[in-house]
Amino acid sequence: MAAVLGSSFTAMEIARLAAGYPAAVLAVPAVIFAFTVARRPGGEPVPEKFMAAAALSVFAGASVWLGSQMAGHPVVGGAVFVLLMAGSIWARRFGAAVTRLGALVPLALIASLLSAGSGTGRMAWWPVCGWMALVGLSAFVWVRVVRRVAERLTGLPGSQPGQAPAKRSAQRAGLSTRTRMVLQMAVALTAAFSFGHLLFGEHWQWCVISAMVVSLGTVGRGDLALKGIERGLGAMAGTLLAALVAAVAEPHGTTSIVLIFVVLAVASTLRSYNYAFYAAGITTALSLFYGYFGESAQHLLLIRLQALVLGAVLAVAVGWFLVPVRTSDALRARLGATLGALGSLLDARLDGAPTAKALAAFDAAASSLDSSARSHRLYRTAARKLCAGHGITPADAGEALLATRGPVYALAAGEPGPRERATAQTVRLLRRALSAPADPLPELPEPAPTAPLADLDAALRQFAAALPSLAKRRPPEVLGSGGALRPPVSAA
Structure with a gap:
């Protein structure tokens, strides 16, 4: 909110001193830009930060033009709006950097809707377009500055790299x-x-x-x-x-x-x-x-x-x-992505590599998993209240894997130990088992005797016990690398 306030006041000063427009014309979009950009995970490389700043500036300026088109030419403006929104999703196939840049498109489109419904959409678009581009750049800078100051004051990372898109x-x-x-x-x-x-x-x-x-x-x-x-x-x-x-x-x-x-x-x-x-x-x-x-x-x-x-x-x-x-396919994809992120984190610890990015990737994967597990969780609760079923459900698999977050955070705070190799092997076996949950599960390594590794192993065993619930329907797609969906892989 500090970044939102700073961006808003900057936009009002630009409107008052330079552009000569009513303050709300630039200040309201500035609030939208800063509020939305502040929700981005960040953590991208420095060159990508400059690209994102330039992209947001261009998108912000273009939002005024698009708003004017939707106000005066609804068919043309609406078609451009749909193409931009669908294109930002389609572009995710080109990697994490393009995905993060494409995530700036929706906030510019929301600003264009606000512009189309206000007086801005009926103003001459070119002067406003240029000033709005400056407001978008200001919002990006405010978010980065406030985040940087917060990191210095608290010692806590204020940005985390987002989860890589599925390949x-x-x-x-x-x-x-x-x-x-x-x-x-x-x-x-x-x-x-x-x-x-x-x-x-x-x-x-x-x-x-x-x-x-x-x-x-x-x-x-x-x-x-x-x-x-x-x-x-x-x-x-x-x-x-x-x-x-x-x-x-x-x-x-x-x-x-x-x-x-x-x-x-x-x-x-x-x-x-x-x-x-x-x-x-x-x-x-x-x-x-x-x-x-x-x-x-x-x-x-x-x-x-x-x-x-x-x-x-x-x-x-x-x-x-x-x-x-299907909901079950989405859940399986995110279960696999979370397991993959957990395995990458354990491997990084065993190799002595930095783990900050791996931990952030695990946290992002777990958050996505929690989103997909919510509907399964509600269905399970309703079914049990209606006495329609009391067995293990896909929601139990999601809950078991989400229960690994506490032990993982505790583990990340300490030094790696030799017992983590067995846990890493357990994760690898479970990732293979997820592709064919109806098949017998291979024998897992012995769990660790002490916490937090013992708690992590216990949660992974609960997940293993819930794997058969994912095979009640034959899934047309399961996980590929990075959490992508693909046809089932044979046991061999």
Whole structure:
């Protein structure tokens, strides 16, 4: 939030002293840029940092042009929007660096939606475009400076390298997961644009934002449906909250701006507890943003609710029926990615190599696994409450592997020992077993006698016990290197 405040004040000064525009024209996008960039893991090489700064500056400037196109030429602007969003997902096949650069595209697209729905979209785009590019660069610099200062003050790493994207396997049968995600995003956004303009007129942006947010980052039917429900509930709560705030606070006053920063801070804090809280906070902030530009939250309450719910429904329906990714396949992919990251961490310790990046990669993989395991966890809870089943489920496999996080962090704080070779061998055996969970599991090495290695070995054995639950349905795809999906490998 320190970076968000700094970026906002810088944008206001640029608007006041240099550009001669109302402060909100540049300050509101500056908040979006800084808030979103601050959520990026960072840790990339220095040359890539400069590339990311330049890319964000270009994307920020282009967002004004795109907003003007969507305001004046909705078909052309919408088509460009869909192509950019789908292209940012498709480009992940070119490696981790391109993936991180492509992750800047969605925040520029959200800024373009805000521009299209405000006065900016009806202004001459070129002067604003140049100043907005400077605001995007300022936001990037503020985030990096604040993160660097925080690292110096606390001694804790403020950035961690993101998880490398899954590599495509030449043996994959059918469409890859990435291609399916591209198709789903393109169709969902096209439907959201179409229904948004047909049903909600000049307030179509809310339908598009909802469809985009629900589709982005979800893999598997269960994850998509759960996020759609959370998005819908959170959006409704956020819209109602914004209407209440607008009733007691001046939409164009300082109080409204302060509340926006408070809401964003609370939303960021509560995201780790449940995505619905985050969706409610972001929707509240966006509603306050639009209120600052003159839209009445009370008068548009029903329209916004309808548009947000429709966008979420469209995203879930497209992901459920159009070349869907089964929830169990997504879980298996992330189980394998987490095991692979754990194995890489143990190997780095045994080789005496630095482990900071390996530990960060394990943490990122475990976070992705937790996201895929949520729907399995809810299904297991519901089934057991209804007495529909009490056996081992895929959720147990996910829980067992997530239980390794505590022992891994404790292990990373100490020196490597010879007993870790046996644990590394256990991880390798489990990775092979994951490709054929119905086959008998080979004998695992003896567990370590003392913690934290003993706790890690115990969690891995719980995972081994849950492996047969992953074979209840014959999976069409399992894991390749880096967590990619590929056809099952024979036991030989």
